[in-house]
Amino acid sequence: xxxxxxxxxxxxxxxxxxxxxxxxxxxxxxxxxxxxxxxxxxxxxxxxxxxxxxxxxxxxxxxxxxxxxxxxxxxxxxxxxxxxxxxxxxxxxxxxxxxxxxxxxxxxxxxxxxxxxxxxxxxxxxxxxxxxxxxxxxxxxxxxxxxxxxxxxxxxxxxxxxxxxxxxxxxxxxxxxxxxxxxxxxxxxxxxxxxxxxxxxxxxxxxxxxxxxxxxxxxxxxxxxxxxxxxxxxxxxxxx
Numbered sequence: 001x002x003x004x005x006x007x008x009x010x011x012x013x014x015x016x017x018x019x020x021x022x023x024x025x026x027x028x029x030x031x032x033x034x035x036x037x038x039x040x041x042x043x044x045x046x047x048x049x050x051x052x053x054x055x056x057x058x059x060x061x062x063x064x065x066x067x068x069x070x071x072x073x074x075x076x077x078x079x080x081x082x083x084x085x086x087x088x089x090x091x092x093x094x095x096x097x098x099x100x101x102x103x104x105x106x107x108x109x110x111x112x113x114x115x116x117x118x119x120x121x122x123x124x125x126x127x128x129x130x131x132x133x134x135x136x137x138x139x140x141x142x143x144x145x146x147x148x149x150x151x152x153x154x155x156x157x158x159x160x161x162x163x164x165x166x167x168x169x170x171x172x173x174x175x176x177x178x179x180x181x182x183x184x185x186x187x188x189x190x191x192x193x194x195x196x197x198x199x200x201x202x203x204x205x206x207x208x209x210x211x212x213x214x215x216x217x218x219x220x221x222x223x224x225x226x227x228x229x230x231x232x233x234x235x236x237x238x239x240x
Contacts, residue, residue, distance in 0.1 A: 021068055021071055021072035022064075022068050022072075024226075024230070024231040024234050024235070025231075027064075027065070027068065027230045027231065027234060028226050028227050028228050028230050028231050029227075030061050030064035030065050030068075030230070031061060031065070031227075031228035031229070031230045032227040032228050033057055033060065033061040033064075034054065034057040034058040034060075034061040034062075035125075035227070035228060036054065036109075036112070037112070037118065037121060037122050037125055038122065038125060038126075038227060038228075039227075042054065042057065044109055044110075044112045044113050045105070045106050045109060046106070046110075046113075047106065048099065048102055048103065048106065050106075051096075051102045051105055051106050052096070052102065055092070055096035055102075058092055058096075059089065059092065059093065059096070062085060062088060062089045062092070063089070065085055065230075066082065066085045066086065066089065069081040069082050069085060070082055080189070083185070084182075084185050084189075087181070087182075087185060088181055088182075091180060091181050092181075095177075104173065108166065108169070108170040108173045108174065111165055111166035111167075111170065112166075114165075117165035117166060118165070119220070120161040120164065120165060120218075121158060121161045121162060121165060123161075123218070123220055123221065124154060124157035124158045124161055124215075125158075126220075126221035126224060127154075127157070127214055127215050127217065127221060128150070128151075128154040128157075128215070128229065129221075129224045129226065129228070129229055129232070130214055130221060130224065131150050131153075131154070131211050131214045131215055132147065132150060132229055132232045132233070133224075133225075133232055134146075134210070134211065134214060135147055135150055135211070135232075135236075136232050136235055136236045138207065142204055142207055143236055144190075145193050145199075145203045145204070146203075146207060146211060147233075147236075148186075148189070148190035148193040148194070148199070149193055149196070149199035149203050149208060149211065150211050150215070151186075152195060152196045152199060153196065153211065153212055153215045153216075154215060155178060156196065157215055157216070158174070159171050159174065159175050162174055
């Protein structure tokens with residue numbers, strides 16, 4: 001779960017220029033291939049071998065996205081994309097290579113086996129997709145800010161839900177993982193909208209209220225057009 005969370009947060013901030021050689025559906029599958037919350041074909045790891053299997057899937061999925069960025073990104077976005085995905089891959093490789101880190105991940109992900117505990121967390125993921133669909137239809141000057149601010153509220157939804165379902169230790173663990181993986185890059189990409197306080201102070205208030213309402217609803221989402229955020233981001237990139 002932590003890996004797809006990181007990818008979603010980072011890529012949703014990359015609203016710059018266009019990229020993509022693969023089809024939208026292919027890129028969607030790249031990200032979906034390691035999303036243990038929404039992809040029911042991937043088991044929640046119960047032991048070290050299953051964590052290693054998830055590591056392999058994650059590394060493969062990130063390579064798919066990285067290869068596409070290297071081959072197909074254009075303009076200034078290429079360097080940003082390659083740096084962000086490389087940073088993610090390096091951080092994940094380090095954690096996956098460390099048996100202690102794998103054991104820590106396995107410990108904190110166990111509560112996701114309980115559907116009643118996983119459902120609120122999954123709802124955050126689904127609502128983020130709905131929210132980003134809305135962002136993709138905003139006026140262009142509002143899209144980058146909407147993606148950044150929306151991602152901060154998505155992260156808040158995730159961490160709050162994990163704390164309620166799995167406890168404070170697990171919430172602190174996943175929060176630290178996200179910080180280590182993307183904190184610096186989020187500061188770089190979102191600049192004046194790098195946290196919720198700055199969004200409240202500087203982003204369009206009407207739009208922010210609308211996005212927060214989507215994110216904060218507890219009503220379950222029945223279905224989304226796509227499996228992950230990637231197709232929505234590609235759509236915005238192509239229209240930039």
